[in-house]
Amino acid sequence: MSNTTTYAVTGMSCGHCEKSVSSEISGLQGVTEVAADAKAGTVTVSSELPLDEAAVRAAVDEAGYELVGPTA
Template sequence: MSSTITYTVSGMSCGHCEKSVSSEVSGIPGVTEVAADAKAGTVTISSQSPIDDAQVRSAVDEAGYELVGRTA
């Protein structure tokens, strides 16, 4: 079963930011697709298994940005 979740990320402002966040989040086990959008301030993650918010927060932190929360 796959799932898709969108998170709000603070601090992204350009394509380089999107690539940094996407690269880090892609390393989370089970993640199949990542789409970061600096303009919207979001990262959408698809995975084959449930996504651990703590792992996402850690990956976004590692990229140098702040995970604010999940979008509705």
């Protein structure tokens, strides 16, 4: 079973930004897919395990951007 959540991220403006965020989040345990979209300001994360928002936030921070929170 896959858990998928889309988060709002501020500061992304280009493909390099998307790759940085995707790379950091991909390293989290259980993550199977990451799709960052700088234009929309979102990152969608799929995981085999329930997602830990604090871990996702820390990964986005490590990439140099700010996770605002899950989108509605």
